[in-house]
Every structure is written in structure tokens, then in C-alpha cells.
Amino acid sequence: MEKSRSELGQIIVGxxxxxxxxxxxxxxxxxxxxxxFAYWIVPYDPIAMDIKSRMQGPSAAHxxxxxxxxxxxxxxxxxxxxxxxxxxxxxxxxAMAIGLTLGMIAGYGPKWLDNLLMLFFDxxxxxxxxxxxxxxxxxxxxxxxxxxxxVMATSIPTYGRVARTQTLTLRNSxxxxxxxxxxxSMARILGVHMLPNIIGxxxxxxxxxxxxxxxxxAGLSFLGLGVKPxxxxxxxxxxxxxxxxxxxxWLVVGGGLPIILATLGFTFLGESLRDVVDPKLRKQR
Amino acid sequence: MTDTxxxxxxxxxxxxxxxxxxxxxxxxxxNVNKGEIVGIVGESGCGKSTLISSIxxxxxxxxxxREGEVRFKGQxxxxxxxxxxRDLRGADISIVFQDPMQTHNPVLxxxxxMLDIQHRSKQSKVDKLTHAAKMLGAVGIPDPEARLKQYPHxxxxxxxxxxxxxxALMSEPDLLIADEPTTAxxxxxxxxxxxxxxxxxxxxxCAILFISHHLGVIAELCDRVVVMYAGAVVxxxxxxxxxxxxxxxxxxxxxxxxxGHIKERARVLPTIPGEVPDxxxxxxxxxxxxxxxxAMTRCATEVPPLDQLKEGHHAACWLNHEEVTS
Numbered sequence: 001m002e003k004s005r006s007e008l009g010q011i012i013v014g015x016x017x018x019x020x021x022x023x024x025x026x027x028x029x030x031x032x033x034x035x036x037f038a039y040w041i042v043p044y045d046p047i048a049m050d051i052k053s054r055m056q057g058p059s060a061a062h063x064x065x066x067x068x069x070x071x072x073x074x075x076x077x078x079x080x081x082x083x084x085x086x087x088x089x090x091x092x093x094x095a096m097a098i099g100l101t102l103g104m105i106a107g108y109g110p111k112w113l114d115n116l117l118m119l120f121f122d123x124x125x126x127x128x129x130x131x132x133x134x135x136x137x138x139x140x141x142x143x144x145x146x147x148x149x150x151v152m153a154t155s156i157p158t159y160g161r162v163a164r165t166q167t168l169t170l171r172n173s174x175x176x177x178x179x180x181x182x183x184x185s186m187a188r189i190l191g192v193h194m195l196p197n198i199i200g201x202x203x204x205x206x207x208x209x210x211x212x213x214x215x216x217x218a219g220l221s222f223l224g225l226g227v228k229p230x231x232x233x234x235x236x237x238x239x240x241x242x243x244x245x246x247x248x249x250w251l252v253v254g255g256g257l258p259i260i261l262a263t264l265g266f267t268f269l270g271e272s273l274r275d276v277v278d279p280k281l282r283k284q285r
Numbered sequence: 286m287t288d289t290x291x292x293x294x295x296x297x298x299x300x301x302x303x304x305x306x307x308x309x310x311x312x313x314x315x316n317v318n319k320g321e322i323v324g325i326v327g328e329s330g331c332g333k334s335t336l337i338s339s340i341x342x343x344x345x346x347x348x349x350x351r352e353g354e355v356r357f358k359g360q361x362x363x364x365x366x367x368x369x370x371r372d373l374r375g376a377d378i379s380i381v382f383q384d385p386m387q388t389h390n391p392v393l394x395x396x397x398x399m400l401d402i403q404h405r406s407k408q409s410k411v412d413k414l415t416h417a418a419k420m421l422g423a424v425g426i427p428d429p430e431a432r433l434k435q436y437p438h439x440x441x442x443x444x445x446x447x448x449x450x451x452x453a454l455m456s457e458p459d460l461l462i463a464d465e466p467t468t469a470x471x472x473x474x475x476x477x478x479x480x481x482x483x484x485x486x487x488x489x490x491c492a493i494l495f496i497s498h499h500l501g502v503i504a505e506l507c508d509r510v511v512v513m514y515a516g517a518v519v520x521x522x523x524x525x526x527x528x529x530x531x532x533x534x535x536x537x538x539x540x541x542x543x544x545g546h547i548k549e550r551a552r553v554l555p556t557i558p559g560e561v562p563d564x565x566x567x568x569x570x571x572x573x574x575x576x577x578x579x580a581m582t583r584c585a586t587e588v589p590p591l592d593q594l595k596e597g598h599h600a601a602c603w604l605n606h607e608e609v610t611s
Contacts, residue, residue, distance in 0.1 A: 174387035181341055181382075182375030182402050182452070192401050196392045 014276035021272025027265025031258070035082040042079060044072035047230045058250060073254040076232035081258060083233045087144060088213040091151035096206050098152075099159025100198065104190050106160065107167025114164075121157035129154045129216065130223075137225045147226050151213050158209075159202055166198045200274075207270030211263035218259055234259050290459055290492050291317040291340070296353035298332075298339055306349070307564045309335040311517045313353070314591070317460065322486060322493040324507035324524070326500060326539065330561050332516040333496045337462050339363075340494075341378060342370050357460070375402060379453040380462040384469045385445035389437035395421075395448060396433030402452055420451040423488070424481055443474040447481065454489055461486075462494045467502060475499075479506055500543040504528055509597070512536045515561045515572045518591060522598035532600035534577045571603070579604060 015021035034041060049069040066072055106117040133150045140146055167190075170176055179193055214234070220226035221235030222242075229236065234255045241251025298310040310332045317323045325333050338344045340355055342362060355362045357378065362370065382388045390398055399417035406413060414433065421429035424447040437445060446466060453461055463482070467475040479502055486493055497503055503510055503524070510527045512520040512535065520533040531537045538557045559576035562568055571577070574584040583603050591601040 174382060174384060175390050177343065178380075178382055178388040178449075179390075179402075180343055180374070181380045183371045183373070184375075184402075184404070185371060188401070188404065193390050193393070197390070200392070 011273070011276050015269065015272045018272045018275070020268045021276075024265050024268030024270075024272060027261055028269050031081055031262055031265065032085065034078050035085045038078050038082045042072075042075035044075045047071065047232065073237070073250055076237055077234070077254045077258055079232040080234045080237060080255075081262075083144070083227055083231060084214045084217055084258075084262065087147050087151065087217045088210045091148045091213055092155070092206050092209050094148075095152045095155040095209075096159050096202055099156045099161075100163045100195075100202055102156070103160035103163025104167045104194060104198070107164040108171055108186065108190060108194070117160070118164075121160050124153060125157045127154070130219070133220055133225055137220075142220075142225050142228055144227050144231075147217050147220055150220075151216055155209060155213070159205065162201060162205060163198055166201060167194055170194055170197055204270050204274040207266055207273055210266045214262050214266075215259060218255070288319045289316050290319045290321075290358065291494070292354070292356040293336075293340075294354045294356065296336075296339065296355060297351040298335055298344075299349045299351055300335075300345070301347045301349055302565065304565045308567055309348075309516050309564060310339070313513075313516075313518055315511050315518060315521055317492050317494055319459070320486075320490045320492055321509065322495060322507045324495045324497060324503035324510045325513060326498060326503055326510060327513035328498060328539075328557075328561065330515075331513045333513060334464065335516075336513075337380065337464055337494070337496060340462065341374055341380065343374075375458075376405060376456050377458055378460045378462065379456065379458040380464060381446070381449050381453050381466045383465040385442050385449055385466075386469070388449050389445060391437055394434055394436055395440075399433065399452060399455070402455060405456070416455070417451075420455050421448065423454075423485065424448070424451040425477075426451075443470055443477065446470060446474075446478060450478070450482065450485070454485060454491070457489055458491055460492045460494065462496070464496050465498070466495075467497070467499070475502065482506065500528075500540060501545045512539070515567075516564060517572060518599075518601070519573065520598075520600040520602075521591075522595075522600075526595070526598050530598075532594055532598065532605050533573075533602045534579055534604070535573050536600075538576075571601075 012025075015025055049071055102117055102121075106114045129150070132154060133147075136150050137146055171194075176189060176193060179189055184193070217226055218233065218235030218238060221233040222239045224239070226235055227233045237251055237255030238259075239255075241249070241253075241255055245252055293313050293315050296310055296313040297308070300307040300309050313332075313336065315323070325336070327333055335344075335348075339348075339350070340357075340362065342365075350363050353363075357373065360369075362373070365373075389395070393401075396414060396417060399420070400410065400413050403413045403416070408416070418429040418433060421432060426432055426444060426447060432440075437448075440448065446469075450466070466482075467478050470478065482493065482495075483506060493506075495503065495507055507524050509522065510524050511518055512527070512533065514535050520527065520531065520536045527536060528540065531540060535557075538555075542555050542557060544554065557576055562572055562575065568575070569588075570586050571580070571584040571589050574580040577584070581603060587603070589601045589603045589606070591599050592605065593599050594605055
């Protein structure tokens with residue numbers, strides 16, 4: 001256990017040495033910190049209305065002003081970050097885990113299974129994400145879980161395909177043949193030898209996918225298909241701000257800025273991670 | 286000492302291809318005894334690799350075993366279940382591959398990989414690591430404990446091949462297959478690896494099936510030699526007998542072509558003219574006759590059998606029959 005921790009430490013140090021990586025690390029760190037401790041950070045209850053002080057500009061009392069119902073925008077941005085991560089993390093990691101497993105089985109298993117899984121992936125991919133979301137929401141109604149499900153289901157094929165391609169290139173490599181000649185079982189080959197070769201690529205993909213998912217959640221909320229109204233979400237903030245942009249621009253700023261920052265942060269982190277994870281590149285840095 | 290470990294008995298293997306069946310191995314018969322080093326020589330494409338993948342049953346999906354048996358300690362490996370094969374691989378039979386740059390997982394440390402191949406053992410992790418370090422020391426890697434923490438790309442080719450040998454010998458197998466283990470290395474390393482293999486063989490008493498196209502190495506290392514040509518055994522026997530008294534023209538030409546045997550300065554290095562015949566459409570008669578400078582009319586029509594000429598010396602050539610008959 002101690003060994004893997006030092007390895008993780010090495011990766012973090014490697015990312016922090018890269019200026020863009022450091023920036024990504026800081027932005028992501030702040031977002032995650034705010035999401036975890038949102039309850040203690042928010043100056044006001046994010047869903048408490050105060051009609052008397054509605055649509056105010058920034059002031060000492062309200063850092064980012066208030067919305068049309070007098071709710072504190074800053075509090076809603078912080079709480080919205082929590083919602084964004086609650087959607088993005090389970091969706092991305094769920095999709096990665098399922099996609100990875102199915103992709104490796106497709107790449108290593110018999111041809112018929114490969115064809116079947118590829119057919120499954122292609123079927124999912126043929127649905128446009130938003131249309132798929134509309135259909136699911138129409139069936140079960142908007143909620144956080146629905147968004148997580150939709151995002152997860154639509155991103156499984158991406159991970160699956162990458163995992164499959166990686167497995168296919170690896171399965172004929174000599175070191176896998178060497179493992180087989182040493183009597184390793186299929187589970188051992190996939191779990192011990194293939195996985196560490198593939199996981200780096202997928203982790204980078206996942207890090208870059210998180211902002212997409214956050215944007216998707218915001219987009220669905222913007223359309224009124226995401227999280228339900230009183231719950232704060234960056235997309236919902238944007239939606240409110242969009243209709244009130246002539247009265248107060250602060251809602252658009254409050255909703256848009258964190259989306260931009262989150263996208264940049266996770267993308268920088270992902271790119272830096274990609275360079276660091278590869279042990280062949282590690283020594284040259 | 287003369288117990289038979291591996292018996293290859295009239296083995297014929299085909300590859301199914303779009304052009305028809307490629308007869309990769311035809312009627313291969315030879316034995317490997319316990320603790321013996323047997324060399325297999327032949328030019329590229331003569332079926333050496335097919336032979337070893339058949340022994341381990343790690344063959345391509347289009348491989349068809351047509352006939353014959355591969356018996357290891359009396360058990361027919363071609364009929365064994367996948368499970369039984371997996372238990373044999375790495376435990377009783379292990380292999381060292383040709384290219385040491387490719388045989389290690391690039392993202393795991395050598396220690397992790399050496400731990401992993403001991404997955405059958407019930408020992409603690411610490412014991413396994415000690416054993417791994419001991420094996421690295423045995424193949425001549427200095428400071429093995431520290432080296433266990435390094436990745437394959439941090440080692441040179443010669444070191445990686447020694448690590449591969451250490452891994453193969455880890456479970457003290459009865460049979461070590463070495464598939465041209467020195468071809469990818471330079472000449473000085475080649476000598477080191479060969480000497481190391483000899484030492485280890487004495488220490489572990491395993492039999493070695495050594496595949497090479499370098500005759501010098503074979504002469505140095507092996508007790509017996511099997512000469513293969515176009516998927517068939519053309520001559521086999523004691524290493525001295527083969528080198529000093531070759532009875533098949535192909536063996537003779539191979540020895541002439543070995544740079545180590547050339548005494549005088551030659552402007553052109555000797556070669557064997559012609560090519561290996563198309564294995565999908567084998568001509569009748571002797572397979573070597575198109576390249577043989579002593580071919581007779583009989584060679585075009587009849588396939589020469591692999592006859593015993595002396596105790597432990599077999600060759601498949603009609604020339605020997607004339608000698609015997611006349």
C-alpha cells in the first residue's frame with residue numbers, strides 16, 4: 001500500500017512541476033474543496049428567498065449579487081459546484097469502469113463477443129446525447145439520478161472503444177505472450193498486465209471528460225431537463241441569468257465563470273496527467 | 286539420466302490459409318532427455334517457432350495439429366485441457382523469447398512482474414521478493430534488491446534477457462525453451478548469456494531446448510542437435526558427430542556458411558543458393574533437392590526417410606543409402 005501511495009505522490013509532484021498542470025491542480029482543488037465544504041462556505045442558504053433584496057449587484061453582503069427571487073448568487077454557485085461534481089464524478093467513473101471492463105473483454109475475448117459488444121456500443125453511440133436525455137427525462141422525469149444515468153450510458157462506448165483498441169494492440173505483444181507462456185490465466189493477464197497499460201490512457205480521457213459532463217449537466221439544466229428548480233446548478237443559474245440579462249448580468253457571470261474554470265482546470269489536469277502517467281516519459285522529464 | 290522428458294512423436298502441424306494448408310511441420314520426431322541440452326538449427330521459416338509454440342500450445346488460431354503427439358513426462362500435451370496446459374506453463378516448462386526488449390510489461394517494475402509470476406506460490410510477499418532478488422543475483426544482475434524497483438526501460442538489452450532467464454528459471458522448470466535468446470544481442474553479450482545458461486543448467490539440472498541459427502552457439506552449448514529444413518527434421522544426433530561428420534548436404538552447407546568456419550579470406554560469403562520451397566505446395570521427393578548440389582534422379586521422386594546411421598545419429602538423405610548399400 002505504501003508503494004502505491006508513493007507512486008501517486010510521484011504523479012502529483014510530476015503534474016505540479018508542469019505550470020499548466022499546477023494551474024489545473026489548483027483550480028480543480030479549489031472546486032473540489034468548495035464542493036466538499038459547501039455547507040460551511042456558503043454565506044446564505046442557497047435556496048432561501050429574500051424578495052426584498054432581489055436582483056442586486058455585487059456588494060459586501062452579496063458577493064455576486066442576488067437573483068430574481070433574492071437568493072444569494074455566490075452561495076448558489078458554490079452549492080452548484082457540489083451538484084456538478086455529484087453528477088460528473090459518478091457518471092464519469094461509472095462509465096469508465098463499465099466501459100473499461102466491456103472494452104477489455106471485447107478486445108481479448110472471442111470474436112463473436114467482440115462483435116456483439118461493438119454492436120452494443122455503436123447502438124448507444126447512434127443516439128444523440130441530448131435527444132436520448134430528452135427521451136429518458138420524458139419517461140422518468142428530471143432528477144440528478146437521471147442526468148447521471150444519461151451521461152454514464154452515453155459515455156460508456158467512448159471508454160469501451162478506447163479500452164478495446166488498447167487491448168487489441170496489447171494482446172499480440174510479446175510480453176503478453178510471455179505471460180501466457182508463464183501460465184497466466186485470462187483474468188490475470190487482463191487484470192495485472194493489461195489494466196496498468198490501459199488505465200493511464202483512460203484516466204486522462206476521464207479527466208478531460210469531466211468538464212464535458214459538467215457542461216452537459218449545465219446544458220440539460222439550462223433546458224430544464226437537469227436537476228429540479230430549487231436545487232442550485234450552474235446550468236440553472238445560466239438559464240435564469242439568460243432571461244434576466246438586461247436587469248442583472250451577474251447571474252450569467254456566476255453561472256458561466258465556474259463552468260469555464262472547471263473546463264479549463266480539468267483539461268489542464270488531464271493533459272498534464274497524460275504526460276506524467278507514461279513511465280517511459282517519466283524519466284525524461 | 287537418460288529418462289525421456291519430452292517426446293515429439295511424428296508431429297505434423299498445418300496452418301490454414303487462404304492459399305490452402307501450409308504444411309509448417311511434417312513428421313517431426315525427436316526426444317529431449319532430462320537435464321540434456323538439445324539444439325534446434327535451421328534457417329528462418331523452417332518451423333522452429335511453430336515447433337515451440339506447439340509444445341506450449343500457444344499457437345495461432347489457424348493452427349491445425351494433423352498428426353502425432355507431443356508427450357511431456359508421458360502426457361500428450363496436444364490432448365491436455367487448457368487448464369492443464371496453463372498449470373504446466375511457467376511451472377514445468379518455461380520459455381525465454383528472442384527479443385528481450387519486448388518481453389517485459391513496460392508499465393510494471395521488474396519486482397512487480399517477478400512477484401506476479403510466482404502467483405502459484407503460497408509464500409508471503411517478502412519471501413517472494415527475496416526469491417526474486419536471489420534469482421536476479423544468480424543471473425548476474427548486480428544490486429538486485431534495488432533493481433527490483435526499476436522499470437524494464439531502465440535496463441539494457443543484455444540485462445533484460447538475463448532477467449527473462451531469471452524469470453523463466455524461477456519456478457525451477459524441468460524444461461527451458463530458449464527461442465534464439467541471443468539473436469537480438471551483440472556478440473560479447475551472447476557469450477555471457479551462453480555461459481550463464483550453462484552455469485544455471487548445471488545448478489538447476491533442467492533440460493534446455495535451444496533454438497538458434499547460430500551454429501557456433503549450438504556447438505558450444507548443446508549435447509545433441511536437431512537440424513530442421515522446411516518443416517522437417519533432416520538430421521539429428523550428437524553435437525560432435527553432426528559437426529564433424531554431417532550426413533545431410535543441408536547440414537554440410539550450413540556448417541560451410543557459418544562465418545566462424547571460414548578460414549580463408551573470401552570475397553563473397555558462402556550461401557546456400559535457392560529458397561525454402563513453398564510449404565503450401567510442396568514438391569514431391571526430397572524437399573532439399575532444388576538446392577542440393579548432389580541431387581540424384583531418385584531424389585525427385587522418393588522422399589528420403591530419416592534413417593538411423595549410427596547409434597543416435599539420424600539423417601534423411603539418399604546419399605547415405607548408397608553408401609550403406611554399395
